[in-house]
Amino acid sequence: MEQATPRWWISPPGPDESLRSCLARAADLYKADPGELWVQLNADDPLPIGTIDAPSCAALLRLGDALGVPGASLRPNRLPDSPSQLAPHARMAICPACWLDDDAAERPRGYRRSWTHVLRTTCPIHHAPLIIPRDRFKPDLAAALAAQKALTDYDREILNMIESFGTALEASLFRGAPWPATWRSNPPSVRERLCEVSFSLGATRGPPLTANLSPTPALAGFVHGPRHYRELREADGWEGFRQLVDPCERRAALWIVAWHSIPGLDATLSPGWVDMPGLLNI
Numbered sequence: 537m538e539q540a541t542p543r544w545w546i547s548p549p550g551p552d553e554s555l556r557s558c559l560a561r562a563a564d565l566y567k568a569d570p571g572e573l574w575v576q577l578n579a580d581d582p583l584p585i586g587t588i589d590a591p592s593c594a595a596l597l598r599l600g601d602a603l604g605v606p607g608a609s610l611r612p613n614r615l616p617d618s619p620s621q622l623a624p625h626a627r628m629a630i631c632p633a634c635w636l637d638d639d640a641a642e643r644p645r646g647y648r649r650s651w652t653h654v655l656r657t658t659c660p661i662h663h664a665p666l667i668i669p670r671d672r673f674k675p676d677l678a679a680a681l682a683a684q685k686a687l688t689d690y691d692r693e694i695l696n697m698i699e700s701f702g703t704a705l706e707a708s709l710f711r712g713a714p715w716p717a718t719w720r721s722n723p724p725s726v727r728e729r730l731c732e733v734s735f736s737l738g739a740t741r742g743p744p745l746t747a748n749l750s751p752t753p754a755l756a757g758f759v760h761g762p763r764h765y766r767e768l769r770e771a772d773g774w775e776g777f778r779q780l781v782d783p784c785e786r787r788a789a790l791w792i793v794a795w796h797s798i799p800g801l802d803a804t805l806s807p808g809w810v811d812m813p814g815l816l817n818i
């Protein structure tokens with residue numbers, strides 16, 4: 537006999553919340569592993585169930601039963617995997633202001649689908665840089681907002697340039713939008729450059745090129761490379777880039793490559809000493 541679907545006593549999805557985020561909330565509540573909870577929910581299904589972000593129709597209905605909402609109402613919360621999105625386990629950046637909005641609305645803090653783009657690192661609601669909280673369970677949101685407030689107009693200008701470049705590159709790479717006529721190179725090559733500056737390539741054991749950025753002190757909290765060797769483990773560079781959890785590192789790569797791709801940028805927008813002969817053949 538088929539077992540009844542368990543009911544998870546958590547709130548239904550918040551605005552733009554991913555299904556993965558809902559599953560994580562249920563796992564936190566029941567002190568369970570999210571993967572096991574997902575398998576358990578679908579244990580009786582002999583057919584492929586998909587993933588939590590892109591479940592089969594039957595699995596989506598089951599998830600609706602577990603959350604106490606119609607399965608069809610969860611469709612907008614799905615997030616099928618795509619090269620334009622971060623790898624599923626890398627979707628950990630948050631917007632502090634969105635979580636304060638969740639608190640004010642007395643709903644659980646949820647991870648939004650709009651925070652999962654590889655090439656975009658800004659909250660579309662608050663236009664603020666996404667961050668990785670030091671402690672996922674007790675993030676210091678006030679300190680995070682204070683760090684955003686400390687950014688100068690100049691810092692914001694750089695963040696805006698990084699976001700605009702990432703947005704244009706995403707549109708060209710994944711939605712067929714034309715590459716701006718005055719920009720150098722082409723979207724696939726620019727994507728390769730992003731990987732090259734983010735990982736330690738060649739014979740050197742030093743950190744990648746993104747470690748050489750020179751941001752202002754306030755901006756350094758939002759844009760920086762790793763200070764250590766970063767190996768590219770995946771055969772495909774983009775798969776490696778999609779796994780860069782920290783938006784600071786992806787911003788660092790976008791800043792360097794934007795500087796080399798957009799002619800005529802003001803010298804004040806320079807990322808500092810980041811050129812290496814022969815590496816950036818843009």
Ligand SMILES: [Zn+2]
Pocket residue numbers: 631632633634635659660661662663664
């Ligand atoms: Zn936000």
